Amino acid sequence: MRRICLTLPTNRACSHTIAAIGDEAAYAARTFDVEVRLLILDSSDTATYTEHAAAVRELGDVPGVVTHHLDEAAQRDFLRRVIDGAGVAKPELMLDLMLPDGVSYGACTNRAFLIAAALGCESVHRRDSDSHYQVLDGEPVFPVHHELMSLGKRAADAVDGVTEMDLADEHRDKRVAMVGSSFVGELSVDIGEINAIDPDVYYDVVSLWAPVHWSDEEKRDLVEESFRGAGSDTFTHDRATLTLVDPMRVDMCNIAFHDVHERVPLPPATDTIGSDYFLIHLAHDAALPGVLHNRHIVNYYTEERRTDAGFTAYQTRFVKFFLSMLYFNVIYDRMTEAGEALLDERGRVSARAIAAFARESALLDRAENVERLDRVDVAYRKLGGRYAEFADLLAERRERLLDEARRDIEDFALLTEAWESLVRASAAAGAPPTPGRTG
Template sequence: MRRVCLTLPTHRACTGTITAIADEAAYGAREFGSEIHLLILDSSPAPVLSEHRKAVAALRASPGVTVHHLDEDEQRAFLREVLDRSAETSASADRLLGLMLPSRVSYGACTNRAFLIAQALGCTSVHRRDSDSRYQYVDGEPVFPLHQELTYLGQRAEDVRNSATRSKLPPGSGERRVAVAGGSFVGEMSVDVAEIRDQDPGTYDDLVGLSLPGGYPEIWRRHLIDASFRGAGAGTFDGDRTALAPISPTQVDMCNVGFDHEVYSRVPLPPARDTIGTDYFLLHLVHNARLPGLQHNRHIVNFHTQERRTDTGFLAYQVRFAKFLLATAYLNTVYARTTAAGDTLLDDEGHIRASVVAGFVRDSIDLDRTEVVRRLDVIDGAYRRLGGRYTRVADTIAERRPRLLDEARDDMADFAHLMDHWEALTRASAGTGPAVIR
């Protein structure tokens, strides 16, 4: 029986999402005969964690579905077991534990934990959802992305070519397995910058433009800025449409994605702290390696939680956005090299050569800091022009300026270090077996 991991990482209240994702898990088990492990990785404060435990306890038992709700202590115990089995030295184990379970928010680290736990559970894929998302409904029934993910993920591309609405596979890639399946979102922008766009379109362009690689013609750059963070817009689901091809990272959202284990068992996500967007690394990698992907239109409904609308939540999120714009100075150098490498990133069996990717990441650490400093100047000036509550963002960035510059570089060094040890960790995780997951 096929065993898969449907995961919900969270650090905030989301009892409704827990109930909804449990329904998706039940659907996958019922419709596909799969064994679904619903994995909730919970970093919420104690009162919220308690409410989540009640929500999990209230879930109806579903044939083929096993629910794992792990708080940070339970996740840490699992990671310690994995690190012990991987025979890391004490100092190395402590550093890796800090990268896998940091004290600050890390979108990459929480997904990396899901990857390792999925290995221990014997799952062949990981399917990620987020706490600030809901499902679309048609005729009273939810539209579950898991349907397309389980249909295509891990299948030989040539075998499923005819079942897709359209196919644009690169020559010679038909024997490769579908490495990623995903859709986008409808509703609110994935990044909370709509107010900036509405208030000052020029400043919005300055900020969002920093996320794009250089060298685009102005007309194409203009298009990319307009399309950034908007997902599938305001459309509604009106029937399945699928495309089998290497899929662009801009067309898939990390709240609506599934990865085959042949990808995440070799390469992790960057464990950058307090930084959005870096968890899209694997989407860039599988696209640039020209691995088959499945893009579908079962889009998630995105919304912004009330926490993000508080003064504290607003400041924290805007700083994470600023850190992403600094991180892209380094990430774009890696993406340029993986794009140039193309399918030479793959070995003879069609698997990503992790050591090559790690080398690209390590080389990026030596990037001339002049570009990163320039970006920080642009960010500071943009927030000051916006004024109002954005002035506090600018002041916070100015106060943390040396630290932000150091962290942008150090995050890549941490990523390279994690990559050097990742395959040993995934092997050790698989060796723990499901009994270690409480």
């Protein structure tokens, strides 16, 4: 029987989300011929972890579903065994990249990838703790439906599971590597207030993630599309297109991967939004078939973002995202130029090529990032209030942020070079010890 990993990384209270993803796991198991490993990677404090453990128990015994709820101690123990088994260079650094002290969207998902390999899962399906499902006629609309209709199948054989085909004949013998959709509700990045205060400043800030050589028109189009997901689309009926999926049309709260996640990891940068989106670009640029569907997830903001500490933390992640784009824009250009040359003779992504692009980009002059910080400083001082206070904080951290952005891309190259060894060691290590339940 096919085994899949449905995963929820979290560092905040989300018992309601655990109940909802439990329902999605149960739906997958009873609707498709699969065993679902529901993997909850919990970096919450002790009290919140205890609440989550109670929510997991409330899921009960569900046929075809095994739940794994791992705190950071269990995750760390597993990672040490895997890193030792892989025999990689710099094992302590590798552990830090996989389980850093700071928030890392890429690292938490990388842990899910390795644990999925240990559990014998052929695909990973990710959701987020600050989201929930749309409803039609009183029933939740689960993205896993489209994911299991197509993921891992030869593209030519996945046609019956979609409503539209937009894939050249040359790609139809490849496997469907990614199935995804977007979100509705709040912006994926908490910057709506900036637009409300000053739309011109909003453009100046958001356009910073575009390559510097882009025209004003290209930048305006990017700003218009950025962080909005599917807007306010309401689900009424299914649409699914077999295609090379545009990275701007999907979100990591609503994504599933087959194989590609075992070849290349996500960038492990800390305190950087967008660090978990790399494989979406890679699947597109390597011309790996995917499915884009319309079972969008509802995004909302947690109260933590409204606090002063939450504001500072989130704005820091936002600025570090801009700094990361100096490197990723070049990597994306290299991947676009390489196209299907990114694949080996078996049609699998070459980690060596990606690592080489990352190392090349790390040598870039950082003058472009100095300019980005200058422009953020001007923009935030125009906004005044807490944005001006944050600009003062950025000025103090300026050199450190520039250094971190370069080190982050070097760390990504290092992790990519070790990734396939880590995946093999994970598969050999077997499941990490955790209370679980099988129906």
